[in-house]
Amino acid sequence: MPTTGTRPRTPMAFDRRLLAPMILGSVLNPVNSSVLSVSLVPIGAAFGAPPSRTAWLISALYLATAIGQPVVGRLIDLYGPRRLYLTSTALTGIAGLLGTFAPSLGVLIAARVLLGFGTCAGYPASMYLIRSEARRTGAESPAGVLTALAVANQTIAVIGPSLGGLLIGAGGWRSTLALNLPLSAACLLLGSRRLPTTRPPAASGRPRLDLPGMGLFAAMLLTLLLFLMSPRVHNWYLPLMTVLAAAALVARELRTEGPFIDLRVLGGNPPLLLTYIRSLLAYTVSYAFVYGYTQWLEDGRGLSASRTGLAQLPLFAVAIAVSTTTGRSRQVRGKLMAGAVGQLAACALLLPLGPHSGVWLLVAIALVMGVPQGLNSLALQNSVYRQAEPERMGSSAGLLRTFGYLGAIIASAANGAFFPHRADTAGLHHLVWFLLAIAALFLAVTAADRSLGRTREPDPVR
Numbered sequence: 001m002p003t004t005g006t007r008p009r010t011p012m013a014f015d016r017r018l019l020a021p022m023i024l025g026s027v028l029n030p031v032n033s034s035v036l037s038v039s040l041v042p043i044g045a046a047f048g049a050p051p052s053r054t055a056w057l058i059s060a061l062y063l064a065t066a067i068g069q070p071v072v073g074r075l076i077d078l079y080g081p082r083r084l085y086l087t088s089t090a091l092t093g094i095a096g097l098l099g100t101f102a103p104s105l106g107v108l109i110a111a112r113v114l115l116g117f118g119t120c121a122g123y124p125a126s127m128y129l130i131r132s133e134a135r136r137t138g139a140e141s142p143a144g145v146l147t148a149l150a151v152a153n154q155t156i157a158v159i160g161p162s163l164g165g166l167l168i169g170a171g172g173w174r175s176t177l178a179l180n181l182p183l184s185a186a187c188l189l190l191g192s193r194r195l196p197t198t199r200p201p202a203a204s205g206r207p208r209l210d211l212p213g214m215g216l217f218a219a220m221l222l223t224l225l226l227f228l229m230s231p232r233v234h235n236w237y238l239p240l241m242t243v244l245a246a247a248a249l250v251a252r253e254l255r256t257e258g259p260f261i262d263l264r265v266l267g268g269n270p271p272l273l274l275t276y277i278r279s280l281l282a283y284t285v286s287y288a289f290v291y292g293y294t295q296w297l298e299d300g301r302g303l304s305a306s307r308t309g310l311a312q313l314p315l316f317a318v319a320i321a322v323s324t325t326t327g328r329s330r331q332v333r334g335k336l337m338a339g340a341v342g343q344l345a346a347c348a349l350l351l352p353l354g355p356h357s358g359v360w361l362l363v364a365i366a367l368v369m370g371v372p373q374g375l376n377s378l379a380l381q382n383s384v385y386r387q388a389e390p391e392r393m394g395s396s397a398g399l400l401r402t403f404g405y406l407g408a409i410i411a412s413a414a415n416g417a418f419f420p421h422r423a424d425t426a427g428l429h430h431l432v433w434f435l436l437a438i439a440a441l442f443l444a445v446t447a448a449d450r451s452l453g454r455t456r457e458p459d460p461v462r
Contacts, residue, residue: 013137014133014137014145015133017194018129018133018194018195019145019148020190020194021085021187021190021191021194021195022122022125022126022129022130022149023126023148023149023152024122024183024186024187024190025085025088025089025121025122025123025125025126025187025191026122026123026125026126026149026152026153027122027152027153027156028089028092028118028119028122028180028183028187029061029065029116029119029120029122029123029401030153030156030157030160031156031160031163031179031183032061032112032115032119032180033058033061033062033157033160033287033290033408034156034157034159034160034161034163034164034290035160035161035163035164035167035176035179036057036058036061036164036176037160037161037164037290037291037294037295038161038164038165038168038294038298038305038308038309039164039168039173039176039305040054040055040057040058040291040295041295041298041299041305042168042172042173042305043057043105043108043173046173047104047105047108049105050420050421050422051295051415051416051419051420051421051422051423052416052419052420052421053105054105055229055412055413055415055416056109056229057108057109057112058287058291058408058412058415059225059229059409059412059413060109060110060112060113060116061112061113061115061116061119062116062225062405062406062408062409062412063113063116063221063222063225063226063229063405063409064112064113064114064115064116064117064120065116065117065119065120065401065402065405066221066225066401066402066405066406066409067217067218067221067222067402068116068117068120069120069123069124069397069398069399069401069402069405070124070217070260070261070395070398070399070402071120071214071217071218071260071398072084072088072120072121072124072394072398073124073128073394073395073396073397073398073399074214074260074392074394074395074398075209075394076121076124076125076128076394076395077128077391077392077393077394077395078209079198080128080196080197080198081121081124081125081128081129081195081196081198081394082191082195082196082197082198084121084125085121085122085125085187085191085195086188086191086192086195087121088117088118088119088120088121088122089118089121089122089184089187089188089191090118090184090188091114091117091118092115092118092119092180092183092184092187093118093180093181093183093184093185093188094114094118095111095112095114095115095118095180096111096115096177096178096179096180096181096183096184097180097181098110098111098114099111099112099115099174099177099180100174100175100177100178100181101174102174102177108177111177115180118184120398122187123153123397123398123401124393124394124395124397124398124401125195125394126149126397127149127381127384127385127393127394127396127397128393128394128397129195129196130145130146130149130385130393131385131390131393135390144327144328146327146378146381146382146385147323147324147327147328147378149381150323150327150377150378150381150382151320151323151324151327151378153377154319154320154323154373154374154377154378155316155319155320157290157373157377159313159316161290161294161308161309161312162309162310162312162313162316163309164176164305164309165304165305165306165307165308165309165310166306166309167179168305168306169304169305169306209260210252210253210256210258210259210260212252212256213249213252213253213256213259213260213261214260216245216248216249216252217249217260217261219241219245220242220245220246220249221402223238223239223241223242223245224238224239224242224406225406225409226238227239227242228406228409228410228413229409229412229413229416230413231413231417249261250263260395261395261399262389262392265389265392269387269388269389270451271383271387271449271451271452272383272384272387272388272396274445274449274451275380275383275384275387275400276399276400276403277403277445278336278380278442278445278446279380279400279403279404279407280403280404280406280407280410281407281438281439281441281442281445282339282340282343282372282376282377282380282404282407282442283403283404283405283406283407283408283411284407284408284410284411284414284435284438285343285347285372285407285411285435285438285439285442286343286372286373286376286407286411287407287408287411287412288410288411288414288415288431288434288435289346289347289369289435291411291412291415292411292414292415292418292419292423292428292431293350293365293428294308294312295415295419295423296353296423296424296425296427296428297311297362298423299419299422299423299424300353300355300423300424300425300428301353301355301357301362302355311359311362311363311366312366313366314363314366314367314370315366315367315369315370315373316370317370318366318367318369318370318371318373318374319370319371319373319374320374321370321374322370322371322373322374322375323374323375323378326374326375326378327378330382332379332382332383332386332452333446333449333452335375335376335378335379336375336376336379336380336446336452337443337446337447338371338372338375339371339372339375339376339379340372340439340442340443340446341443342368342369342371342372342375343369343372343376343435343439343442344436344439344440344443345368346365346368346369346372347432347435347436347439348432348436349361349364349365349368350365350428350429350432350435351429351432353365353425353428353429354425355425380400380404381400383452384396384397384400414431414434414435415431418430418431418434419431
């Protein structure tokens with residue numbers, strides 16, 4: 001039985017002392033994603049780089065995290081969360097220090113890669129702990145725990161632009177990287193004091209890591225994401241390498257014992273596969289909105305970084321209200337349908353925008369976008385929690401984030417394509433038509449999925 005090293009936990013009840021390190025670790029990635037949205041323009045000005053180059057700051061984080069999340073999640077499934085949580089959060093602090101003093105855009109991109117790997121453990125560790133607490137107590141973990149995790153991530157993702165604007169106004173764009181130093185210290189302190197110590201498996205029963213499977217998975221994602229970040233004809237070899245790596249991964253995982261990704265189990269779980277597809281579609285729209293629209297507010301509308309952050313505050317208020325109001329409901333299909341419709345409505349409101357659009361329209365867009373922002377990630381998280389195999393909760397949660405980061409990479413590539421020099425109004429309108437198509441596909445996939453109505457709570461003692 002895992003122990004915390006301090007006082008014993010209350011029997012048959014969720015150990016709420018775990019909430020602080022769980023929530024703080026899981027928000028490291030969204031805070032670094034959303035704070036950057038208002039930093040891109042001042043960083044570009046500091047290094048003389050156009051949006052097509054600063055887009056790599058977004059892509060670098062998600063490239064590293066998309067590869068790292070399921071890998072770290074699988075390690076957590078096998079060895080427990082404590083050591084991986086502490087190692088990753090320490091790496092976050094190192095990346096923050098490197099980024100704070102980065103002398104060039106290249107070094108800053110390298111810091112963002114390091115930051116991506118450093119923020120990998122928080123979310124799969126949290127999902128693992130929720131499932132392990134359900135197994136320990138023999139009762140399903142309180143619905144409020146999953147809600148708290150989702151609301152915290154939503155809150156950080158939404159207030160990030162406002163926080164970034166305030167930090168830039170106070171100390172320049174480098175302060176958005178320095179933010180990782182106190183966050184990393186807090187995670188290390190809370191994690192070392194509160195996370196359970198898991199006994200290492202005996203030598204005879206020690207699980208074997210599928211290192212070739214992890215390597216092929218990384219190669220597949222790396223070549224795919226590099227192509228998505230620069231979809232040019234002369235990069236034709238990248239999708240070919242993706243296909244070859246994917247074929248080798250399938251052949252490897254179907255033959256080996258203890259595969260990194262159990263394709264037989266995953267192939268027999270169509271609801272979980274559809275959840276991953278919905279995650280990709282929903283986050284493509286969400287991240288393109290956060291980065292593309294935010295850049296337009298600064299370049300196309302002429303707002304300062306701090307005012308751009310403040311313009312997103314109504315989105316924050318609505319998202320939090322929606323998440324907290326609907327969090328305890330076990331309904332998944334209704335949330336996803338409403339979230340898909342909300343994304344369509346928010347994107348449609350971007351079409352009439354121009355350089356002199358009134359503040360009332362900016363507020364209306366933020367209010368409408370707050371609804372899907374508050375619904376989608378909560379519903380997707382609950383779907384994975386109920387659909388995934390309990391013994392693979394860490395890696396399944398990591399894959400959910402990976403598909404979300406694929407959406408972020410697609411969004412970043414779209415922003416770079418539609419804003420080649422600056423985020424002007426014409427580019428925004430072209431981006432909106434792309435987002436409307438993605439949002440419509442998200443709605444269609446959700447409406448056609450009858451399994452959502454049959455989603456139920458998993459057996460806690462399984």
